[in-house]
Amino acid sequence: MDQSSSNQITESQNLNSETFSSQTEMPNQIAAVSQTEIPHMDADLYKALYRGDISFLKGKYSEFAHLQPQLTPKRNTVLHIAAQFGQLACVEWILHFHSCSPLLQQPNLKGDTPLHLAAREGHRGVVKALLDAAKTLHQEIESGVGTDEAMLRMTNKEKDTALHEAVRYHHSKVVKLLIEADPHFIYGANSTGYTPLYMAAERGYGDLVEIIIDLTRPSPNHRGIEGRTALHAAVLCRHQAMTKKILGWKPKLIKEVDENGWSPLHCAAYMLDAAITKQLLDGSSQDKSVIYLGIKDSNRTALHIASYNGCMDIVELLLSHAPDCCEQVDENGNNVFHFAMMKKHPSHFGSELLIKDGLRVRGLVNEKDAQGDTPLHLLASFGVNDVDFILDKTVDKMERNKEKLNFSDNRFSSRNKFSWGTLLALESPQLYHLRERIKEYLRRPFRPSSLQQAQVDDRFEGFKKYLRLPFRPSSLQHVIRKDDSKYGGKIDDDDKEEDKIISSAKKASETHLIVATLTATVTFAAGFTLPGGYRDTDGMAILTKKASFKAFVVSDTIALTFSVSAVFIFFSMAFQHALFYDLNMRTWLHLFSYASYLTLLGMGAMVVAFTTGLYAVLPHSFGLPILTFHCIFSSLFYLYASHVGRESMRLGRWKLKI
Missing domain, CATH: 1.20.140 (Butyryl-CoA Dehydrogenase, subunit A; domain 3)
Known part of the structure; x- marks a missing residue:
């Protein structure tokens, strides 16, 4: 290799990834092209490159000087085109020229090198050929980084490396090859905040997550957008195997929260995934503090989210690991029963919570929030048709909020939200009780046992007690609320859309x-x-x-x-x-x-x-x-x-x- 070629190689290798993403120095031949003139490649040359017509290339272009000035409108060189279309024979033919080394790290208008394009399209053979060619070059003096490693770390204008491109389009063989070529480099985030590991986890590529974790030394960067971790991403895409892999790799990620204060456990409760919730709780069995973590600005825990969404399986899992988490409230003073009444559920979720021994205490059932509303107030405000909760003897039906309103006052203002069965129970408990008894007998062909009969009689006692309560509001208390914003944004958007x-x-x-x-x-x-x-x-x-x-x-x-x-x-x-x-x-x-x-x-x-x-x-x-x-x-x-x-x-x- 002559002295001029060696100087060109050294100058090209000294450009690191940050330099290529911000300011690119073109070779002298490319710089001579006018900025106002749109470059174009010879049509026959372009066709030969993407078709892999190596005989045409050898016959017409015997010298590299004829190939180097050829550029497309996107400033792609001949090596870009051959690598993009996966024509390995053409790539190897171009690389056999001694003066082609500047093309290895030469970016196009978007900052993509030939390695970027080959990794994006998943051409493993081309990627390997480019890396092997880069290894033959001299080691850079200033940085101490080999040319192949410098090429791997180069980023385009989106701050994507070749590994980012291979992960984005799920090319597992290319990903493995790129990491093995430089296993000690910690890849940072691109312009949108994605690291390769987080990108693979968010897209549900479990095999890529395993490859990145197993091959990268030291541990890869796991951060993603909005401060989330790869574990957040695995939970949000409901991938159990990937969640297990990440937890086994770094169990402490379960306590990491994003910019909004959401932990992976919050995400699992939001996604209503009991299986992943169990994985997370089992992974944090030694440290249960994650169960008590509250979301930023609202202080809602995973239990609150599960209760709001009506997922009893997750509620039971959380209570089994930390029974006292039921005492936590959000910034507005809402506990687990309040959240159960903020949304209509197919089942009577509030009454299901009452069955739990650790929750059936009047201090929780009748607890007031910052506005003095008990869960029963919210049940009436949102029109939740849970008759069993209303008529339960543990529930205080006469408690008043800060506006001096009790359940009956809220019930009249939300009358149009209740179902016919709930209104029947409130207006005529005996008739409702008779209907429930008939339904009970129809479902059971045999005479109920003494225990079942005792439960029915106890329920009827609750009906009789309900009849004795002075539920009719006075003229000052019968207020129809026209603005539900007083509940601090608790109105369910689904109800608005339904209306x-x-x-x-x-x-x-x-x-x-x-x-x-x-x-x-x-x-x-x-x-x-x-x-x-x-x-x-x-x-x-x-x-x-x-x-x-x-x-x-x-x-x-x-x-x-x-x-x-x-x-x-x-x-x-x-x-x-x-x-x-x-x-x-x-x-x-x-x-x-x-x-x-x-x-x-x-x-x-x-x-x-x-x-x-x-x-x-x-x-x-x-x-x-x-x-x-x-x-x-x-x-x-x-x-x-x-x-x-x-x-x-x-x-x-x-x-x-x-």
Whole structure:
């Protein structure tokens, strides 16, 4: 190698990763290209590079001086193109030139070196060839870092190394090769805050997490965005094997919190994953302080989050490891029972908490928050239909908050949020008790045991005690709250979204009701003004024996039946909501879809009745075109109706997931 080439190599190697990410020094040939002129590579050369036509390259480009000035608009060199498309033969042919060494670390406009592109595309053979070529160069004098290691540590404008690129696109063989080439380097975060380990964990690449942890010496950087660790990422993607691997590697990560104060245990409770929660608790069996950690600015613990989401399995796990964590409250003074009442659950979660021996104490059940509200106040405010909790003898139903309001006052202000069953229990406990007894006997074909009977009788005693309480509020106490913000942001966003959906369904149902009523009116009138008229002798229809007349009668009857059924459903929706306040989003959407289908079918049957009626009274020369037009129109109508129905059901299923 001549002296000039050696100088070029030394100058290129002295550029470290930070220099390439901020300011890049181009070779003299590239610097000569005008900044206003868009460079372009010879078309035949570009095709030969991405096709791997090595014979063409050897025949036309015998000297490297002919290849080096060739650049694409993104400032990619010939080595960039060959490496990007994984053409190993072309890469090796380019590298055999002694003066090609500057191309190994030469970045394009985005700061990507050929190694970046090869690692991004997962071309392991090309990556190995580039690293082997870099090893043959002299060791840098100033930094003491080999050329291959300097190339591995180079970052692009996004501060991504080749390892970042290989991890992002899940190229496990390339990742292993890159780490083995420089196992002692600690990779930092890119511009978005991702380290290779965190990136692999967040994307659920368990095999890459294992490779990075096992091969990197010393331990790799585990930090990610917003101060999270790789354990946070593993928990959030609900990957048990990866969680186990990270816990075995560094158990202390369970106590690490992000910028918002969330620990991995908070994340597991938020994701409702009891299996990973158990892994975390078992991993921290020697130090249980993580259970008591509170989120920044709110001081909510994992128990509070699990209670809010109604996950009894996680609540039981947390209480089994630290029974006294139930005494913790957030910054607003809310305990585990308060959080259970802040959100509607399919099951009666508050009454399920009462069953737990470690929670069934009046100090917790009736504890007041910063605004003086007990869990029962929140149950009424949010309309949680938990009759068992309301009627439990442990719950104090007359406790008042700072506004001098008790449960009954809140109940009246939130009446439209309670279900019919809850209102029945509050207004007529005996009737509700009778209904529950009947349901109990229907579920059990045999006579209940003495223990079961004692439980039922004890519950009935709670009903009788409830009847003796002075629940009717005075005029000063009967306050309807128009602003729920006094609860400090406890209003459930799901309830707000549900109210919007129900409001939209109400407006649409009014229009559908008008259409269904008009259809019923028209078909009802057509039933008494039959086409062809009546005979004077016996008053029977004249066209009784014609097939088209029979089709008219059948289709008109179907149209009337469907439209009246739709009107009845819309009427029942309004009736139930007015009396019982028992229509939630799911019920509204189901009833609305049923009534809409019936309205569409009634309209279609009405069109059939109109066409068959005309065909029955007109000559066949006129009836045949009418029938043809009807068939075309009906086909288009039902295709449109089918499309609308599918879209409605798709949107309905999507909204039901909210």
